[in-house]
Amino acid sequence: MNTIILNGSPKGTKGNSEIFARQFIKTMKHPCEVKYIAKENPQQLAEFVRNFDAIIIVMPLYVHAMPGIVMKFIEQLRPAKKGQAIGFIIQAGFPETAHERYIENYLRLLAQELNYTYLGTVCKGEAAGTYMKPEFMNKKLFKQLNHLGRIYEQTGAFDKGIKEKFGHPYKLSKFQLIFLQQLEQTGIGKIGWHKFLKANNAYDQRLDRPFL
Amino acid sequence: MKTVIIKEYGDFTIPDTYVLDLTQVTVKDCLGCWTCWWKTPGRCVHKDLDEFYTKYVNADKVIIFSKVTRGFVSGNLKTLFDRSIPHYLPYTTYTTGETMHVPRYERYPDVEVYYQGEFASEEGRKVYEDYICRTFYQFYFKGISVKPINDFCLEEVI
Numbered sequence: 001m002n003t004i005i006l007n008g009s010p011k012g013t014k015g016n017s018e019i020f021a022r023q024f025i026k027t028m029k030h031p032c033e034v035k036y037i038a039k040e041n042p043q044q045l046a047e048f049v050r051n052f053d054a055i056i057i058v059m060p061l062y063v064h065a066m067p068g069i070v071m072k073f074i075e076q077l078r079p080a081k082k083g084q085a086i087g088f089i090i091q092a093g094f095p096e097t098a099h100e101r102y103i104e105n106y107l108r109l110l111a112q113e114l115n116y117t118y119l120g121t122v123c124k125g126e127a128a129g130t131y132m133k134p135e136f137m138n139k140k141l142f143k144q145l146n147h148l149g150r151i152y153e154q155t156g157a158f159d160k161g162i163k164e165k166f167g168h169p170y171k172l173s174k175f176q177l178i179f180l181q182q183l184e185q186t187g188i189g190k191i192g193w194h195k196f197l198k199a200n201n202a203y204d205q206r207l208d209r210p211f212l
Numbered sequence: 213m214k215t216v217i218i219k220e221y222g223d224f225t226i227p228d229t230y231v232l233d234l235t236q237v238t239v240k241d242c243l244g245c246w247t248c249w250w251k252t253p254g255r256c257v258h259k260d261l262d263e264f265y266t267k268y269v270n271a272d273k274v275i276i277f278s279k280v281t282r283g284f285v286s287g288n289l290k291t292l293f294d295r296s297i298p299h300y301l302p303y304t305t306y307t308t309g310e311t312m313h314v315p316r317y318e319r320y321p322d323v324e325v326y327y328q329g330e331f332a333s334e335e336g337r338k339v340y341e342d343y344i345c346r347t348f349y350q351f352y353f354k355g356i357s358v359k360p361i362n363d364f365c366l367e368e369v370i
């Protein structure tokens with residue numbers, strides 16, 4: 001299938017969506033073309049994607065849904081040409097993918113309304129730090145993304161096994177919750193943020209309420 | 213009562229309110245830069261919403277007249293939601309049984325959303341309403357209502 005990948009991150013080539021998109025196409029025999037919603041005119045891009053059999057949007061989760069720039073593209077997206085398909089890969093910061101259920105429901109209905117064959121939405125939580133991690137820590141994730149892309153190239157569908165694995169946990173288990181709540185009490189979860197705040201000389205302002 | 217109106221349609225004259233008129237204003241898109249979390253806490257790198265932010269975080273009520281676009285909130289309104297991130301801390305909390313960000317401010321306003329536009333199905337309407345309720349729940353708004361514009365009653369709002 002002649003597929004176009006659209007990177008829906010406002011960060012373009014510098015974010016986690018870029019890493020996800022690149023790993024998705026990395027081991028394909030004929031890697032798909034990637035375009036950046038942040039760099040394109042939404043109307044022209046919507047016209048351009050009509051030349052492809054399938055569109056896959058790779059994007060971060062912003063406030064439980066697509067970033068504003070992706071919605072601006074969706075506003076311009078025209079009904080599918082015969083047999084055209086659309087799918088989505090969402091990477092999010094929170095660990096549980098239940099946060100993605102709202103947008104997932106919407107994207108399914110959008111595909112239906114515009115007569116696209118719906119390839120599904122692959123959701124992966126705990127992904128916000130992907131770009132900061134050394135490569136060995138991302139090894140498993142990248143292998144799974146490579147597999148997802150390869151299978152997609154061969155079958156025109158998202159691999160069910162990977163989709164399911166990425167979807168875990170859907171909700172936090174009791175054990176995970178207790179662990180995270182304890183972590184929260186110790187303040188360990190804040191260490192990473194404090195490192196960046198200190199590096200930017202902003203640590204003392206971290207709790208500011210500038211608009212009161 | 214301090215009220216903020218965000219409107220994408222209509223001409224509602226409601227006395228003593230601050231209006232963000234999205235029929236005239238295109239909100240600058242979130243860049244995903246996290247400047248509001250780790251460089252200038254609470255402040256976005258863009259300055260176009262500073263006056264709005266002051267009214268918004270100090271309001272008792274926010275009324276949004278949302279134009280349903282492709283069965284969802286418009287791109288412009290979605291960008292406004294994305295640009296609400298400065299009002300929360302980057303830290304996460306699990307006290308509600310799921311991951312949420314920690315509030316930056318002590319209190320947040322109530323919100324009433326009145327939407328105009330059609331849905332392809334009843335399920336579509338529910339998806340839109342659920343999304344908005346969910347968003348403002350995560351934003352720590354207490355009173356949240358989402359209704360079609362036909363249910364809007366000016367006397368109740370004033």
